[in-house]
Amino acid sequence: MSTVATRSFHDIRRALLAHEELALIDVREEDPFAQEHPLFAANIPLSKLELEVFARVPRRDTAITLYDDGEGLATLAAARLSALGYSDVALLEGGLAGWRAAGGELFRDVNVPSKAFGELVESERHTPSLAAEQVQALLDAKADVVVLDARRFDEYQTMSIPGGISVPGAELVLRVAELAPNPATQVIVNCAGRTRSIIGTQSLVNAGIPNPVAALRNGTIGWTLAGQQLAHGQQRSFAPVSDTTRASAAGRARAVADRAAVARLTRDGLAAWQAEPHRTTYLFDVRTPEEFAQGHLPASRSVPGGQLVQETDHVASVRGARIVLVDDDGVRANMSASWLSQMGWQVAVLDGLSAADFSEPGDWQAPLPEQPQVNEIDVDQLQTWLQAPGTVLLDFTTSANYVKRHIPGAHWAIRAQLPQVLEHLPVAERYVLTCGSSLLARFAAVDLQALTHTPVYVLEGGTARWIAAGLPLESGETHLAVARSDRYRRPYEGTDNPREAMQGYLDWEFGLIAQLERDGTHGFHVVR
Incomplete structure (x- = not known):
């Protein structure tokens, strides 16, 4: 592709202060992202870009700015986004180092705006x-x-x-x-x-x-x-609540939303918002995933309200976009919206719905680009190949899933680090790629085949198909081709964190207000 445009720290800061729509995307893996990043950066690793970007940045002419920390990932991401139809893609001038050199504040951890x-x-x-x-x-x-x-x-x-x-x-x-x-x-x-x-x-x-x-x-x-x-x-x-409880809670929640200046929309108003070509409108159903699966508004996405407020950047990755919330009780959408409004989002609750509007059953399915054509093999073929030398099996699932269980002998890999992965693999007559469903493996297969003349295959149905066949599994960090940088280990999760890490996390949280003041772009206000 031609030379990619750049945007500076000052360009991004000006757009944030003007409440313009922008997506500032860090394309590194989650752990390096969590070490330091700008306040409103969204982490969409290059490894999973095609699987996540359509949902997180739905409008193809969104002003997208990509960055890394000198690894060269952002340039690759720009080419992929251009191929997917995104038309306003730029690189952050100087990458993360450029942000730092310009005096930009950098934050640690994940979901920092919410925290x-x-x-x-x-x-x-x-x-x-x-x-x-x-x-x-x-x-x-x-x-x-x-x-x-x-x-x-x-x-x-x-x-x-x-x-x-x-x-x-x-x-x-x-x-x-x-x-x-x-x-x-x-x-x-x-x-x-x-x-x-x-x-x-x-x-x-x-x-x-x-x-x-x-x-x-x-x-x-x-x-x-x-x-x-x-x-x-x-x-x-919790158990189901009575109609009386629901009505009382709905009145309380509506009053909170009104104090926070949450907008109201009808179905027609939502359609008008969605028809505006140069604005992004997210539509989130904030009920439980089980309720969503029983029936939901078509084109809505299941994002339980508590997690939406906690992880807003992970689902609404376009800062300055509009968010519309849906429920069937008038409580969860209004309470969630009240917080999003205070966090600087233009947010509305969809009113006037009836049971008939929740007509679409099933789980939310992420919008995806066309999947690449690859050479597939079934579980029986893989089992036969693994009984003799020459087949190298690569697993592109999350490292946590890999450690929990994987096909015996599989090497864990990160798609965006395939050149480094190849340096740590035995000589192969063929490569077979898998992940949970083999969806990510299909995209990785194209990348790998471009790096080698050795035949590359994908396991049809992925590791899930192997498990369904009742075949053996192993666990642990048995064959890591690269370091486990795909997920940042949060000091507050799990049961074996060092006391120093836990105390350090609390100290970091206490310092966030001072960081907000230094950054100056947050746009938060707290309703009394």
């Missing part, structure tokens, strides 16, 4: 909280207290406060009246660290529930640092 916003909320609203020792004392005394875990259910199951109930963030205002029907019951909201505890607690305060409410200060990290024991594998979750 920084949470710190700002606590600072301005003085969100009530209790220390781990105080909560433990209440539990030991068998006080009238309920602990609500605002994370995803799988996170809750990994580690949680003993006796806690899983109520992901957007569900809190809808469910709390039946989980704590006595107005005197002390409600404690927790997450692993701070953000979802703060936002969940403040949601209940904003909605005016009668109960005393407090965040578990510093979440499960604070609990662990206090020397207290966490539970593992808990199964407590």
